Amino acid sequence: MKNSLLVLLLLSVHLTFANAIVWSKTGHRVTGELAQKHLSRKARKAIFKLLDGESLAKVSTFGDDIKADRKYKEFGAWHYVNFPADQKYADSEPSKYGDIMIGITTCISKVKDKNNAKEDRVFYLKLLVHLIGDLHQPMHVGRLEDKGGNDIQVQWFKRGTNLHRVWDSHMIDEYGMNYTELTASLPRLTKKQKKYIQQGTIYHWVEESQDIANRIYESVEIGENLSYRYNYVWWSTAEKQLQKGGLRLAKVLNDIFQ
Numbered sequence: 508m509k510n511s512l513l514v515l516l517l518l519s520v521h522l523t524f525a526n527a528i529v530w531s532k533t534g535h536r537v538t539g540e541l542a543q544k545h546l547s548r549k550a551r552k553a554i555f556k557l558l559d560g561e562s563l564a565k566v567s568t569f570g571d572d573i574k575a576d577r578k579y580k581e582f583g584a585w586h587y588v589n590f591p592a593d594q595k596y597a598d599s600e601p602s603k604y605g606d607i608m609i610g611i612t613t614c615i616s617k618v619k620d621k622n623n624a625k626e627d628r629v630f631y632l633k634l635l636v637h638l639i640g641d642l643h644q645p646m647h648v649g650r651l652e653d654k655g656g657n658d659i660q661v662q663w664f665k666r667g668t669n670l671h672r673v674w675d676s677h678m679i680d681e682y683g684m685n686y687t688e689l690t691a692s693l694p695r696l697t698k699k700q701k702k703y704i705q706q707g708t709i710y711h712w713v714e715e716s717q718d719i720a721n722r723i724y725e726s727v728e729i730g731e732n733l734s735y736r737y738n739y740v741w742w743s744t745a746e747k748q749l750q751k752g753g754l755r756l757a758k759v760l761n762d763i764f765q
């Protein structure tokens with residue numbers, strides 16, 4: 508009896524963690540799909556060759572898929588960065604396990620270097636597509652003390668969950684579109700507006716996500732039941748983050764494959 512309780516407990520801990528850090532598949536695919544549409548000719552050709560024709564939307568979930576394989580455990584910390592809300596990333600104590608910024612810069616240099624084996628470049632390219640998506644899920648740039656909102660219990664339509672998961676998947680699921688529909692429904696932008704969004708570096712983008720995360724923290728009470736009203740207030744922010752993620756992923760890839 509004791510043993511089975513322990514197994515149950517371990518299983519639930521495992522499930523909590525497995526679910527804890529996943530910007531939904533739909534969200535990642537939107538980012539990939541939008542980036543694909545904004546690639547330069549050169550980048551599109553190079554990526555087509557590396558991925559043997561697979562789309563960015565398809566490979567965008569790779570970073571989460573490999574979490575099921577212990578072999579890739581070391582990449583787990585690359586999906587997020589947590590640090591104090593009143594600090595900048597550059598001033599924060601780096602995690603010894605690495606973080607999303609380390610992950611992205613490592614991926615960029617691995618993909619860029621043509622001397623690396625194709626297999627390695629493909630691995631890091633797939634991971635890069637995923638991580639730029641995660642960087643734009645604001646709760647992946649949350650506070651250390653609550654693990655990016657994972658420890659902030661709230662309800663979603665009266666069912667227990669946490670603030671991180673609301674942003675990872677509940678809002679996108681509630682919106683009810685698949686990734687192609689969602690990509691097609693994103694706000695129309697002019698060339699100039701797109702250029703503006705693509706400005707800056709990952710160090711600016713991480714600050715932007717942190718600012719949004721801080722507003723999200725302020726917007727909820729622990730245990731609060733979030734439902735229609737929450738999506739009504741916050742959906743445009745989530746949508747914009749998906750759009751920025753896609754446009755900026757294209758920018759990062761276009762820079763790599765110049």
Ligand SMILES: [Zn+2]
Pocket residue numbers: 528529530570571586637641
């Ligand atoms: Zn992730």
